[in-house]
Every structure is written in C-alpha cells, then in structure tokens.
Amino acid sequence: MIGPAKSRAAAPGRATLLRNRALVRGWLYVVLVVLFALVMVGGVTRLTDSGLSITEWQPVHGVIPPLDAAEWQEEFTKYQQIPEFRQINKDMDLAGFKTIFWWEWTHRILARGVGVVFAVPLLAFWLSGRLESELKPKLLGVLGLGALQGAVGWWMVASGLVGRVDVSQYRLATHLIMACLIFTATMVIARGLAPHSAPPADKATRRTALAILVLVLVQIYLGGLVAGLDAGLSYNTWPLMDGRLVPGDLFVIEPWWRNFFENPKLVQFVHRLGAYTVFATTLLHALAASARAPGSTHARRARLLLGLATVQVALGISTLVMQVPVDAALGHQAMALVVLGFAAAHWRGTRGAYPLPKRPPAAVASMDAAEHQVHVLDGRA
C-alpha cells in the first residue's frame, strides 16, 4: 500500500514547491522595482551634478541626514573643501547645497534599502526551507555583487574628491554596469522560477537571445563612458558626426587604446556603432525567430524586443541632438534598463523554467511528511 500513499503525497509537494517559487519570484520582482528606482535616482544624481555632495562613506551612520542648522553647516563646509565646489560651484549657497545633498542621500538610502529588501526575505526564505538548493548560490552571488557595488560606489565618489571636479568615467561606467549586472541576474533568476507556457526555443534562437543580452550590457557600459565624459555635449548631429559618417581625429591620444575610454569623440562614435549593432541584431533575431517558429511566444517576444530597441535608439538620438536635457537623458537611461530587463527575461524564457528539484527543499519535504502522517493516522496509507 506504499504506492498510493506516495502518489497522494507527491501532488501537494509539487503544489507547495510551485507556491514557494511564486513567493520567491514575487519577492525578486519587488527587488527589481527598487533596483530600477535606485538606478533612476542615480541618473538624476549624476545629471544634476549632485554625486559629490556627501564627502564621506559611513555605511551605518550615513543614514541620518543633518538634523539642525549646525550640522548642515558642518556638511556644507566639508563640501566646500573639494575641487568641484572651489572651481565650479563657488557661488552655491546652503539652499543649493541642500538640493544636491538630498539627491545623493536618497540614492544612498535606496541602495541600503535594496540591500534590506533583498537580504531580509532571503534569510526568511532560507530559514523556512523555502529555497531550492540550486537557488542558494545564485542568490548569495547577487547579494555579494550588491555588497561589492556599495564599495564600487564609494570608489567612484572618491575619484572626484581630490584633484578633479568630477568622477572618473572608468569608475562611473563600472558602477553603472555593476548595477545592470545585479538587475540582469535578479531578472534571470525570477524568470527561471516562472511557469513557462512555451517549450524551450531552438538552439539558434537561444544563442542569439543571449548574444543580444551581452550586446545590450556592452552598450550600457559604453553609454556610461559617454555619460561620464559628457561626450554627448558635443557633435550633436545625427546621422553625421562632425560632418561625416565616420569622423576624423578618433585616435589623438597615446597609446591608441586610451581613446576608447578617454577621447569623447571616439567614445561617442563607438556608442553609436554599438547602438547600430544592437538594432541590427535584434532585427535579424526577430526575423529569424518569426521564420523558424511563426506565432510562437519566443517569436512574439523577439519582435517586442526589436520594438523596445528601436524606441531606445530613437531616444538616444533625441537626447544627443537636444544636447542632453535631464528629462531626455533620464528617459534614455530608463529605457536602457527596460531593454536590458526584457532582453534578460526573453533569453531566460527561450531556455524554459528551472527544472523542478529532485530533492524537494526542507519545507516541502516536511509538509509531505506531515501529509503522509495524516494519511497514516486516517488509516489511508
């Protein structure tokens, strides 16, 4: 009589497992929303030149902003020591300082907030045995990246406090790409936990979807360099740049490779080429997926991704020709995250859901045992 009892216990085990997956997925979607807000506030902080207003890194004490006039004055005095104030903002008064302070403070608070929103439920899911063992290293990896990102953020700010009036574009782009890697990893894990209505896509579709995800990440890194160098404030024409399709003077710095990071002209030009590559690849991907599996979920998503990439290219061009107004630049940054998130979800979707674990997590196993016990007591087992 073991057989029937086993099969009766297996059904609720699977249901519990799927319910746990839905819970974990819901939590990761909340994390994604907070991450999105964090990146947006980071964008405003950069575009309003607010990022150097807090000159110290105090992970715990830094949560409390100045509370009275004396503390505000003390904070303002620290800011007045750095080159950005002395060379660019020397006419700034306390009211102006408070504005830039609040942006940077909000960015730092959101960063700590996302840490809490990630770590506390992670611990709760872990301790209650709701996490499948395959998920644990993945989620710990995201947590580790988050902690590293805090340090990278300070490493970036530190580059702007001495000897220059803004942060290093190398560090800014690193900070942006780290944020995007955390966003991508969270999205991929969340989507892997979703029930997939469509079967996995063919190998070519899966590979191209992954290539697009990587290309979008590279393009975002290049965008970070454009932003960090203020390279969007010159050559504000499209499709020509400096009057030509391929402008001259792209390699004026020695050694040549530094031009890719330090010469605003080449940096902007490479960002344009990156955009054309992303666009062309998503176009080919949409056409190929629609030809191979017409009417499939994957083909539909590939076409949607093409639509999103097209909007993003249009936003990039508008941002450039309008000489980087804050709202257009923010829209361009927001859309970059939308394209990235969708590219990550699409790629994960082409692979199908994570397989159900062979050994259920502790909570499911104990629920199965309890279920079995009820059957035994009922005399049904």
Ligand code: HEM
């Ligand atoms: C798939 C296509 C594209 C992606 C994913 C992308 C992504 C990005 C990202 C992430 C940034 C940095 C935003 C920030 O840190 O504030 C950026 C900046 C920028 N991008 Fe793009 N971009 C794309 C296409 C384009 C195109 C086609 C152009 C113009 C021809 C363009 C022009 C710019 C400019 C001018 C900036 C600097 C904005 C600023 O200083 O805030 N982008 N891009």
